[in-house]
Amino acid sequence: MTELKRPEQDARRRGRGRRRKRDGEQSMVPEAEFTSYYGRPIVKPAPWEADIPAYMFFGGLAAGSSMLAAGGDLTERPTLRRVGRVASLLSLTVTLVTLIHDLGRPSRFLNMLRTMKLTSPMSVGTWILSAYGPFAGLAAVSELVDMLPEGNRRGVLRLASALGKPAGMVAAVTAPPVAAYTAVLLADTATPSWHEAYRELPFVFVGSAAAAAGGLGLLAVPPEEAGPARRMAVGGAVLEMAAEQQMERSMGITAEPLHQGTAGRLMRASKALTALGAVGALLSGRSRLAGIVSGAALITGSVCTRFGIFHAGQESAKDPRYTVVPQRERLDRGQPIRYED
């Protein structure tokens, strides 16, 4: 039997919010008093499940991979190029599947292209993906064609093979927005822990994308070709961690969910794995095994980042505290958000 909220206790939940100091972590801001309607959420969490953080991860992986592939192409690192192109295509395929699967009406997926809405990060992202996807795909196809025996490359296949390089270049140029826009996708909501992160989240995400793609390079490319991947991985990891630190500082109370529950565990794992991966990458040198372990750590770290931030946002939406307290505080300061001409 569950005890339901007593009206007079909870209609005005005036009083100290629940203490949330698990695992010895301190809240970043003092617990604030707030009132709610029976403790029920005000804003609604997004109706999204694992699809969306997976989508963000694979989108970042695809974008980073495309850039590695293009770089590999330009700097004559064929394995890096091949791994990058194939990885971007596979990632892209997963993103498409997750994106469609997440819809309430998958059969209407194409309605995404019905309009071009500058105010909608999802619309903008769709068009970015539409620009990036075909080129990344074409580059990957050319890679596959190149794997065919010489004699079988005829007609369209030959054309595809020939277009591999320019397509790969276009894909590399359009890739960064793919990695970055997902941050706006999350931030452009009323979900407290997403919206309040809008300044740094793009940097966290591109860092995470770079770390993941670099990690994949470390993992899948022999050390002799993996130098850029290593540098990308380490750079990405450093960017991600630095941006994340800054983000938490700027988020105020809405940073709390990043430390609690599933999101907290994921974010701690993310930090540990990313740091481990970055250090490993730096120290791995010519050790293949060290490269694989570091790469895997970075990839997993990136996954954890995406899922962690996703969960933190969902939790922040489910607890009215994160909606009410910041708004109430600005009202109490006499600084409500008002239009000033």
Add this chain to the structure above:
Amino acid sequence: MIGKNSLFGPIDPAVESGYSDPPARKGFFTDTSVCIGCKACEVACKEWNAIPDDGFDFLGMSYDNTGALGASTWRHVAFIEQPAGRRDGGSSAPVDLGMPSIRTSDGDTAAEEDGKPDFRWLMSSDVCKHCTHAACLDVCPTGSLFRTEFGTVVVQDDICNGCGYCVPACPYGVIERRKGPEGAKNVGIAQKCTLCYDRLGAGMTPACAQACPTESIQFGDVDELRRRAEERLEKLHADGVQEARLYGHDPNDGVGGAGAFFLLLDEPEVYGLPPDPVVTTRDLPRMFNRATAAAVTLFAGAVLSFLGRRR
């Protein structure tokens, strides 16, 4: 094309959205000081819009068993019981007899030093705010959510693909994707109040306002309703109801003023409303700027990764 106040600030939303010579903006003024909590609005809404039931769950939240606005509850009546209750010390000794303005037999008048009732039962019918700057509409990637000629915000059921983006975008937690068995009406699609767009077209009053027994829900031109709201507020203040306040009526507020606004008797969060809501797209330009910077950083970083010595 894109106006100065396209994302924030006072505008006429229908004109802003490209209607030439639209009718006067329509909206609701919900005066919760006369709401009797009968829930006629909830039922009338469901009857007209053929909304499925929202589950049969006893919530133990006073007389609220529908909980919140959602895909299958487009009007929601909140019930808040505010007793003075067991004051400091919280003893369970026999308490005062009276509720509003009643003293105890023992002549204990501590409950109402200011002469106000020491117990209130607040009721309030919540609804989609039909924001001037509607985040749900702006983030919708398909154009399913659109601005009508009446300045209201409506989902086109035949367009929505259920991406769900509007759900976290709404600062009030109004819109929701309908769950339910496959094949049921509009399952998987975002759903919310349409301000009875179909009825407005026929010159009719929205079903909830039509049914409301006490004129707690008033429908009309937003300008006129804002005037009425101000008058009502003045009247209540004159009558000593100092706690009365308007919510959502200010065109300079975070959503550019709501098409459906309220007179409340306590802080908004008491009713489950955000105290200072802001449309998220107000920050969108800055978000895109940051994202662009991040993308450039990524690109630059990638280029840098390939510079330097080869190993």
Add this chain to the structure above:
Amino acid sequence: MAREWLGWPVLRQLTGRDFLGRGPAVRSANTDEISARTETADRVARSVCPYCAVGCGQKVYVKGEQVIQIEGDPDSPISRGRLCPKGSASKNLVTSPLRQTKVRYRRAYGTEWEDLDLETAMNMIADRVVSTRAETWQDVDEHGRRVRRTLGIAGLGGATLDNEENFLIKKLFTAMGAVQIENQARI
């Protein structure tokens, strides 16, 4: 095909006054057709709410021999077009799929309902009234007073019955000699 292409909202965004795709540019053809279903009703009956005794006016819209809407009658000086939750649920009441539309019969000692034809049921009921009345008839009571009645048949009516119905019920019961007819009014 061309028309479809021209109807593409992106094109309309670019060519019209709705660049951001918030209004006219993104409306669907269905949306342009929306109208209140009451507009096309075949007829409207002026009725009265069946719940409490306030007597609120109702307008009942019928289309294709289906009730498509019931709402308050603004002309009523009693209710001024307003309805409470029950009155507002009147369409739910009359169109509910749970409504019984077929006669059901439970025989003595039966464990399940059975189907029965309406006319058969009416005849069976008439037979039972005739025989019970004959069996329980009293010309005089135990004190020899003339009573000419039966105490074997009783009735209890709800107070949502029409005056005309009540009149016939009382008239028939009285003619049958059945006095134990009662109503919600005593409850």
Add this chain to the structure above:
Amino acid sequence: MAEAHPVGFQWVMEAKKRGAKVIHVDPRFTRTSAMAHTHVPIRVGTDIAFLGGIVNYVLSGELDFREYLLAYTNAATIVSEDYVDAEEFDGLFSGFDPDTRTYDTRSWQYAQQEHTGNSEAGTHQQRETASSMQHETHGAQMPGFPPRDETLQHPNCVYQILKRHFARYTPEMVERICGVSQEAFLEVCHAWTENSGRDRTTALVYSVGWTQHSVGVQYIRTGAILQLLLGNMGRPGGGIMALRGHASIQGSTDIPTLYNLLPGYLPMPHATDHPDLQSWVDKVRQPGAKGFWSNADAFAISLLKSYWGDAATAENDYCFDYIPKLTGDHGTYRTVLDMIDGKVKGYFLLGQNPAVGSAHGRAQRLGMANLDWLVVRDLFEIESASFWKNSPEVETGEIVPEECATEVFLLPAASHVEKEGTFTQTQRMLQWREKALDPRGDCRSELWFFYHLGRLLRERLAGSTEERDRPLLDLAWDYPVHDSGPASGEWAEPSAEAVLMEINGYEVATRRPLSSFNEMKADGSTVGGCWIYTGVFADGVNQAARRKPGSEQSWVAPEWGWAWPANRRILYNRASADPDGKPWSERKAYVWWDEEAGQWTGHDVPDFEKTKPPSYRAPEGAEGVKAIEGVDPFIMQGDGKGALYVPQGLIDGPLPTHYEPVESPFRNALYGQQANPTRKQYSRDDNPLNPSPPSSEEAVAVFPYIFTTSRLTEHHTAGGMSRYLQYLSELQPEMFVEVSPELAAERGLVNGGWCHVVTARSAVEGRVLVTDRLRPLRVEGRVVHQVWLPYHWGTGGMVTGDSTNDLFGITLDPNVLIQESKVGTCDVRPGRRPTGPALREYVEGYVERAQANDGAPVVTADADAVRASQAVADRGEQA
């Protein structure tokens, strides 16, 4: 009112907007309280003490509206010297017979008219036949000109009797009995009195939970006394408004399906009192009385003509003999107990669900399980149709489907939009409903069902020579039918308009519809099914179908629908003018005498003979309508005056007296007589009562709490029209019990958890709603907890739950035989109740501990007082 009549409540909100003060007196804080300026919580069942306190406040402060009081009420009338008040006899009035528990009412009569009272045997019969109900239109029929003392000084004038009677109803006493603080009480007193008089009027609005008490009629009587003292009757913004709970419950008493009444409040004839037409009619119109009942013969004969048409002739007393005769109590509760005892064979349930809606649900269901046949006509498969397979008694094993012999016919009914007809709403207004469409499948109207049942009966008996079949064979039963409808040919739908026309009445010779009951004749030349409804078809037009928009007519809106009598919207509105016929004030002008035109005029149809001037005085020896003087607004009363004191018609006393509810944890603070001594009680093992003082404290303590019940806005009574609808079910999906935080702490109840409530009849469970809207009261110096339950649930529908009415036993108000189902004592326990046979054992355990079957004494007044009261009657006998 906001709870049960939200749309009616818009007018309260309107008044509030204009500055009216709204006071809500209710045991619990409801949605109405939330809108009121003042909520006064009161112990359930103590309303007479509360209102009596206000009466005392008015009388002791001489705050009455003296001019109105003198002219229009019986304040000055002198009562018999034999009369002794309840103050003298420990809560009994003079003339009490402890054996029959009824009064010899001769000492209650006006001076020199003692003969018009009843012996206790007569009163006993009156109780059995709930004859007070006739007074809905009646009033007492006594000789028209009793002695008066216009100075109000005579010790036995009504005014002085009233003063003495209510003298002990002080603010202190109100606080002690009701648990209402003196301050709150006085606030109500001030508001009521300050808002009454020439310029202002106060309305008293009650919902019919007031009637569901063993002293229900006297509750309303106390309100009436107060409103008469303050001059609030017959005036706009005044009056007493019964907010009735069903669409046509007013119509169901006007054209009654009640055992003791015929249409228009004519009494069903009694085997002893009414052997023939003349005696029956004379009993209705007391010879010598004033007023319109003097035409009762015309009303009665027109009714008989509407029943038996051409067969009804002067020679055969218009078939008066065809009417079955009453010999006692044939009310619904008596009938149900008779079912249990096997005396009743067949039962029709017409849109009624007694398995959930009537008190003592278990008795209801056990009764139905003991019938030969049952016909249920309803929209849904309600609990009363499925009791044999799905009911608490099936769970406990008391009803075994394989052993239950009741044949059940469940016939689907037509809904309100699938048939035409009139409802009479709570202000006596008839409104015609147009039929919107045909019902589906086998669904049919009651009109169809009874018309065709009658047709089939008449066909079956066509050749009968049995004398008992004559009333059916001679019945006027040839109603026109509709061409179209759910069925055609011999099964066609009869015309409701034709029936309404018969109800209205017409001239036999010409079939011209009557325009007013004044046109009714006692010679068989007119037909009229319900005299008070005459005029609804005036000029051959269905006046109930009028729908001139309210916005296009005056605020009285006389052209919307049609109100009985004669389309009057406020009864007795002659009282809205002063004795000279001028409005009491401009502000409250309603109906007045227009000297120049020589007639009454105003906003409403005057409830007075149109051209009888205020100065009219009755000639010596006048009776009937002629005896009504120009200053007699209450034209249905035998003396033309509003009755502060009621010498006739009430079983339990001429004045309201506070008695405790039959089940109460408290001793009556005013009198030795604990509860209504004349209440109708069925003492049987299957109807145990929880013990009350003066039973032993231990026994009373078994059921320490008080419970009351009422409706929720979101549901409708027994739920047959709400629990089957998704949109209402989701709003209140489960049975629940409201308790105060203090009681929750005392009994370990958790919000949202389960609890169960126990009485000697049953135990019902529900979810706990802990709320400060219920607060413990301090009564008689100790704290008492009250719990509240809605009563909408049963085993059927989309949302199910236990039925609250299972908790109540059967005890009835003696005047109208309505059950006490708004108050009882109980125990409250955490968790769910036992199920199966264990439930009965559990309840029996309580019965045993409380000795609930031991038949506690009803008469608890001091023995000397009982003897002295009875002696008054004996003196009367000897005289």
